[in-house]
Amino acid sequence: MSIDFTLTAAQQKLQRNAREFSVEILQPVVAKADEERDPQKAFMLMKGAYLESYKLGFATGFLPREYGGGGISNLDLQIVAEEITAVDPGFATVLLVNGLALMPLVWFGSEAQKKKWLVQATSDPRGEYLAGWTVSEPVDETGGTANFDHPGARPAGIGLVATHDRSRGEYVLNGKKYWPCNAGGWDLMGADVNVCIVRTDPAKGGQKGLSAIVVPRGTAGISYGEPISKLGHRLCQNNAITFTDCRVPEENLFAVGDGDLVISKAFTWSGPVAAIAAVGVARSAYEFALQWSKTRSAGGGMPMIHHQAVGYMLADIAMKIEACRAFSWKSAHYLDQFDSDGHAVGAMAKVFCGETLFTTVFRALQVMGVNALDRQHPMEKFLREAAVFPLYDAGNIGMQMRKIWGVMLDEKFDPRAIADSRPMPFQKSMESAGALVPQHSDAKAR
Ligand SMILES: Cc1cc2nc3c(=O)[nH]c(=O)nc-3n(C[C@H](O)[C@H](O)[C@H](O)COP(=O)(O)OP(=O)(O)OC[C@H]3O[C@@H](n4cnc5c(N)ncnc54)[C@H](O)[C@@H]3O)c2cc1C
Known part of the structure; x- marks a missing residue:
């Protein structure tokens, strides 16, 4: 079977x-x-x-x-x-x-x-090992995250620069990151390692000029600011990091010139996980609202669920959770078949489940009514958590939708590949969809 x-x-x-x-x-x-x-x-x-x-x-x-x-x-x-x-x-x-x-x-x-x-x-005997995924940057003139694959030279795209000091066999890192999780470690002195996406060639665009480098804890030249205080997902640490002449052995570099592919594949691998995370939160919101509606009448003589409007909302929530779980599992299964090379389906699951279930959690608040806002109940936390899904783990608008669109733009795109479980290898040519190149840069280039 x-x-x-x-x-x-x-x-x-x-x-x-x-x-x-x-x-x-x-x-x-x-x-x-x-x-x-x-x-x-x-x-x-x-x-x-x-x-x-x-x-x-x-x-x-x-x-x-x-x-x-x-x-x-x-x-x-x-x-x-x-x-x-x-x-x-x-x-x-x-x-x-x-x-x-x-x-x-x-x-x-x-x-x-x-x-x-x-x-x-x-094999950490303390059992407290943490790894930081250090990609995202402050949104300003010299950095950015969504446009990591922009074809332009700096300042477009990733702004953390790694300069090769051949004489000492090291890369020297200068720049900033903002948002990376786990990166500061338990004491804000650094995670055990930070895997950083760096600009190894600032003259080249994001498809040729990026690489990845492992920066171990204790490396000099890194400072961690106060972690970001967030609306939801408050129990993970998101960091503001500054690199100043931070020297890292050259043997720690990998995916040379392919840092873009690292970003695209990692945020594909995490897509189904973010999708099922949305299911997890929606499931809890649904179960709480269901129980509430079966045990409270709001003065109507019968528990709330007997009102058709309430029953329909609960049915709608339950259908969407089941549909999203099935899609999450399907996307994870596809990734298992093709060594996590399922860029379109991983992104689709992340976008679809995160957005569908955000509205579903809001519906669960409506089932409950005004008491959903009372912080003695968990609903306001569910809503804050659900609001994160469309925005984090490569934001849906700037990154994940662009990835799906980029795969579809390919002339060999096979619209039945996902349903039929056929491979759709991701290529650099599928990146940079919709990248905006300013008119004045065109003029200079000419
Ligand atoms: C809980 C949590 C955990 C996180 N963990 C990490 C982590 O471990 N490591 C890490 O590096 N980051 C992490 N992040 C950051 C996260 O990955 C973001 O998705 C990432 O920073 C990109 O954000 P963004 O998509 O809003 O991009 P931004 O670059 O901030 O873009 C902002 C907005 O601009 C618009 N936009 C920009 N460019 C385009 C374009 N080309 N096309 C269309 N629209 C565009 C879109 O509306 C987009 O939403 C985390 C965030 C949170 C909340």
Whole structure:
């Protein structure tokens, strides 16, 4: 039987473990940490839960077994992620970002780099290992994130510059990053490693001039500002980072000239995870609103669910959650088949589920009525969490939709490839869709 949504015994066990961890270890610490105004203190409050998750293999389970990881598939990751995000998607993001940082080494790193950095990640005796995925930059004249693949030289695109000092065998990093998760580590002195996207050739555009480099904790020339205080996903740490003459050994560089492909593939791998994260939050909002509507009458003599308007809204929410879960699983399955080269479907799942379920969570608030706004209930937190999905993990407008569009623009685009599970290899020619090149630069170029 080739299509079957039944979980295997091993997947059921994974789901049980993830559910137990989420309810027994994570849930008790979430409310206090979410209320904490200082984002670094909030992050620190999650350290105990993180240590437990590391022991259970959730922090590095997606890495290949040969480097000490759990070797779990993208589909298995869906099962774990739904359970954790149903309790707190910010904490789940800490785990996800380890993958965003380290999976690029799996795909693009040399064997020596994999042995060195991946084994370190999976064999931390303290169990507190963190990896930062360091791509996003402040939105200003000399940086940006959505336009990482812009064909123009600097200042278009990524602005963290890595200059090769051949005499000392090092790259020298100068510039800023803004938003990277985990990057500051537990003490704001740095994650164990930061995998940074850098401009190794500022004269070239984003399709030729970017690379990735591993910056280990303790490297001089990096300062971490106060983490960003966010509307939702408050339990993960997002950093403001400044690099000033930061020297990194040249053997830490990888994906030379292909940093664009690293960004595109990493944010494809995370697409189905972000999609199921939206399912997790919507599921919790739905279950709370359902229970509320079955146990409160609002003075109408019968529980609210007996009003047809309320019943229809609940039915609408339930349908959308089921549809989004199926799409998330399908996209994860596609990624499993093609070594995470499923750029269009990964992005589609992320965009569709994040946006569909944001409105669904709002509907759940309407089912409940004004009491949804009372902070003694969890609904306002669900709404804040849901608002993050269309914006983070490569924003839907500036990055993920552009990626889907870029794949479709290719003359060999196969509109049935996803349904028929056929490969659609991603290529550089599919990047830069819609990049705007100012008129005056054209004139100069001529
Ligand atoms: C909880 C959380 C965790 C995160 N973790 C990380 C992390 O670990 N590492 C990391 O590097 N980043 C991280 N980020 C940042 C995140 O990945 C963002 O998606 C990324 O910064 C890009 O944001 P953006 O799409 O809004 O792009 P921006 O560059 O800020 O663009 C802003 C807006 O401009 C418009 N726009 C710009 N260019 C175009 C274009 N070419 N076409 C169409 N519209 C355009 C769009 O409306 C877009 O939404 C995180 C963010 C959050 C909230």
